[in-house]
Amino acid sequence: MFTLDPVNVALVGCGAVSELYYQPALTELERHDLLRVKALLDPNAQRRQQLNTYFPEAIQVEGVSELHNSNLDLAIVASPSRYHAEQTIQLLESGLAVLCEKPMATTVVDGEAMVRVASQVQRPLAIGLFRRFFPATQTIRDILMAGILGQVQSFYCCEGGPFRWPVQSASFFQKDLAGGGVLLDIGVHLLDLLIWWWGYPVGIRYEDDAMGGLEVNCRINLTFAEGFSGEVRLSRDWAQPNHYVIYCEKGWLSWKVNNASEINMGLYDTKFALNGQLYENKFNRQRPSLGQPAYTFEQSFVAQLRNVVCTVRGIEEPAVPGQEGLESLKLIEYCYQHRSLMAMPWLGEAERSRVHQLGF
Amino acid sequence: MTLKFAVLGANGFIGGRTVEMFHLSNLAEVRPIVRHYSSLARLSRFDLDCRIADALDQDALRDAFAGCDVVLQAVAGDSKTILDTLTPTYQAAQEAGVRRLIYLSTASVHGQIPKPGTDDNSPLSDEQPLPYNNTKVKAERTLRQLHDNGELELVILRPGIVFGPRSYWVASFADGLLSGTAYLINRGKGICNSIYVDNLVHAIYLAATRPHVDGEAFLVGDNETVTWADLYEPIAQALGFDLAHLPEAALLEPEPPTILDRFDTIRASRPAQLFLSLFPMKLRQAAFTGLTALREPPPSPWTMPRPQQPVASLEMAMLFQCQYKLPHTKAAQRLGYEPPVSFSEGCRRTVAWLDFAGYPVSSRC
Numbered sequence: 001m002f003t004l005d006p007v008n009v010a011l012v013g014c015g016a017v018s019e020l021y022y023q024p025a026l027t028e029l030e031r032h033d034l035l036r037v038k039a040l041l042d043p044n045a046q047r048r049q050q051l052n053t054y055f056p057e058a059i060q061v062e063g064v065s066e067l068h069n070s071n072l073d074l075a076i077v078a079s080p081s082r083y084h085a086e087q088t089i090q091l092l093e094s095g096l097a098v099l100c101e102k103p104m105a106t107t108v109v110d111g112e113a114m115v116r117v118a119s120q121v122q123r124p125l126a127i128g129l130f131r132r133f134f135p136a137t138q139t140i141r142d143i144l145m146a147g148i149l150g151q152v153q154s155f156y157c158c159e160g161g162p163f164r165w166p167v168q169s170a171s172f173f174q175k176d177l178a179g180g181g182v183l184l185d186i187g188v189h190l191l192d193l194l195i196w197w198w199g200y201p202v203g204i205r206y207e208d209d210a211m212g213g214l215e216v217n218c219r220i221n222l223t224f225a226e227g228f229s230g231e232v233r234l235s236r237d238w239a240q241p242n243h244y245v246i247y248c249e250k251g252w253l254s255w256k257v258n259n260a261s262e263i264n265m266g267l268y269d270t271k272f273a274l275n276g277q278l279y280e281n282k283f284n285r286q287r288p289s290l291g292q293p294a295y296t297f298e299q300s301f302v303a304q305l306r307n308v309v310c311t312v313r314g315i316e317e318p319a320v321p322g323q324e325g326l327e328s329l330k331l332i333e334y335c336y337q338h339r340s341l342m343a344m345p346w347l348g349e350a351e352r353s354r355v356h357q358l359g360f
Numbered sequence: 361m362t363l364k365f366a367v368l369g370a371n372g373f374i375g376g377r378t379v380e381m382f383h384l385s386n387l388a389e390v391r392p393i394v395r396h397y398s399s400l401a402r403l404s405r406f407d408l409d410c411r412i413a414d415a416l417d418q419d420a421l422r423d424a425f426a427g428c429d430v431v432l433q434a435v436a437g438d439s440k441t442i443l444d445t446l447t448p449t450y451q452a453a454q455e456a457g458v459r460r461l462i463y464l465s466t467a468s469v470h471g472q473i474p475k476p477g478t479d480d481n482s483p484l485s486d487e488q489p490l491p492y493n494n495t496k497v498k499a500e501r502t503l504r505q506l507h508d509n510g511e512l513e514l515v516i517l518r519p520g521i522v523f524g525p526r527s528y529w530v531a532s533f534a535d536g537l538l539s540g541t542a543y544l545i546n547r548g549k550g551i552c553n554s555i556y557v558d559n560l561v562h563a564i565y566l567a568a569t570r571p572h573v574d575g576e577a578f579l580v581g582d583n584e585t586v587t588w589a590d591l592y593e594p595i596a597q598a599l600g601f602d603l604a605h606l607p608e609a610a611l612l613e614p615e616p617p618t619i620l621d622r623f624d625t626i627r628a629s630r631p632a633q634l635f636l637s638l639f640p641m642k643l644r645q646a647a648f649t650g651l652t653a654l655r656e657p658p659p660s661p662w663t664m665p666r667p668q669q670p671v672a673s674l675e676m677a678m679l680f681q682c683q684y685k686l687p688h689t690k691a692a693q694r695l696g697y698e699p700p701v702s703f704s705e706g707c708r709r710t711v712a713w714l715d716f717a718g719y720p721v722s723s724r725c
Contacts, residue, residue: 163401165398167397170410173403173404175404211406212407213406213408216404217716233718235718237526237717238718240718241718345712345715345716346525346709346710346716350385354385354386
């Protein structure tokens with residue numbers, strides 16, 4: 001850790017993600033004198049009060065305009081995603097750096113406006129795609145870039161399960177308010193990783209099960225510039241194995257979703273495979289040794305916030321700048337614009353006819 | 361006039377399929393009701409008038425039922441939930457002017473091994489070995505009492521083993537195959553009183569619309585007499601397993617209490633706790649550690665891993681021993697119930713769903 005004046009932070013949105021994720025991470029960084037939570041914003045007084053119990057020095061406000069002249073450096077936008085663009089732009093224009101929770105916006109047009117304003121006012125804009133801070137996802141990227149297992153041949157990523165996030169209203173599931181279903185919610189994390197590893201895909205085929213509402217299951221086939229293809233499955237409906245498997249020329253890599261510090265790897269046709277628990281690499285050209293255990297899920301989240309604090313202080317660049325966050329949003333929007341209905345083979349004839357008739 | 365149909369417990373397996381089928385088949389204007397906002401996730405595929413109401417909250421239920429003709433009570437949960445939600449549901453539906461309540465009971469009220477000759481009118485016992493059966497028997501009795509003193513019509517449906525997409529029976533077997541814990545008893549030759557979920561939803565529709573069935577209970581099932589092996593075979597085949605290679609399960613017998621178990625009982629008693637409190641904490645912790653080591657001696661480092669024989673629960677052991685196909689003659693006569701989906705077609709759709717849900721389906725039946 002380093003010594004600098006703590007960064008003054010506003011937490012915009014006091015819902016479940018703020019209480020369960022941002023609150024403990026911010027508390028940890030307050031403990032290291034890296035930041036101070038100075039303001040809590042939410043239209044719901046009860047939610048503000050709940051977060052105020054953790055940050056008693058913070059003022060409570062209902063709207064972004066009330067944050068002007070509050071001597072703030074950084075705003076964390078963790079409100080419902082339909083408010084992200086408007087709030088982020090207001091905050092950037094008032095001179096604050098912004099960490100915007102994923103998805104950065106519900107449309108590419110809004111996301112581009114956020115990036116444009118950040119550039120115009122010369123303030124940092126980071127996006128909360130924090131899986132890039134996982135030691136596991138970084139190591140997978142390193143292994144792939146080094147070509148240790150040879151060229152990638154294909155991949156299969158499945159993620160999700162019955163929805164259990166403690167949402168506070170029905171708006172999360174209303175098409176006109178949520179902006180998207182499982183693809184926009186958890187797909188944005190997954191697609192960001194794939195783009196980070198392999199670049200923007202050159203071939204995209206997408207289908208989901210929305211029939212007048214939001215998709216609960218979806219399937220995406222992606223082809224990347226190096227010529228390999230793979231499949232992504234997302235679900236809010238049924239428990240998935242929650243793993244990514246990458247098949248390369250010589251062997252395979254797999255990662256259990258949200259296991260920040262472990263990957264599995266194997267060669268084809270060998271008797272044993274490797275369960276790799278990650279540690280800091282202390283190799284010093286004479287002898288290899290292991291340092292501290294790699295960051296956990298929670299520590300990676302803290303690392304994301306620390307990166308943003310360091311960005312505000314001009315010490316680091318944001319690991320996920322707005323421009324990069326935009327890429328997964330573009331892919332999602334493309335999927336929605338080119339969607340087809342998944343085959344649901346359990347539907348009876350009358351149901352299939354009506355689905356066809358209604359044009360889903 | 362369009363039937364207005366409320367589904368309480370709409371995010372469950374049967375409630376969810378009822379919503380889907382009623383909506384997509386245009387059978388009714390369906391209103392899903394769930395307890396939490398998060399339970400709206402799967403229902404959000406459709407643009408429906410969903411409501412949030414705790415099934416224990418009569419006022420909230422009354423508001424949610426308002427304007428509906430029929431309510432389906434498909435609330436799942438533990439014994440307390442099953443029983444405590446009945447009165448609020450019945451009273452709220454009555455106050456909201458609902459015409460009929462359909463209660464989703466179970467064929468298990470007749471036990472997992474029904475005697476030959478058992479039918480809808482056979483007496484029910486609440487002293488069965490499985491607490492779930494007793495709870496459902498009590499639930500039916502409670503509803504009948506409410507019905508005797510109320511205005512709201514009541515129809516009770518008793519499905520057997522409900523299978524299909526998202527069924528516990530299907531998913532747990534598929535998961536068992538993939539994890540290496542699946543098993544059979546008596547090679548799966550016992551009779552499975554199956555009902556494909558769409559056949560049950562069809563029965564629900566009939567129960568909602570047929571006249572002169574107030575106060576009746578109906579067993580409902582598939583037409584075919586099938587075994588557990590018949591149900592499991594297509595699933596195993598689709599996932600690349602051979603049913604013939606599955607192990608036979610041991611039956612789960614309650615073990616007699618050991619000396620240490622008896623010691624635990626004594627130690628937990630209030631006089632013993634008072635006596636133990638006279639000793640220093642460290643001494644008590646050391647004694648506890650010593651006893652724990654006695655109870656679970658560490659395995660020898662020379663022990664080689666070996667596959668464990670699967671153990672069946674009492675419920676599964678009983679189900680596998682069933683030798684009687686429950687009839688649905690009464691449902692056929694009074695409701696006009698004729699299962700629209702054959703067992704083999706139900707299996708085909710179920711396997712197709714496994715593929716949809718992401719199971720590694722290698723072949724389809």
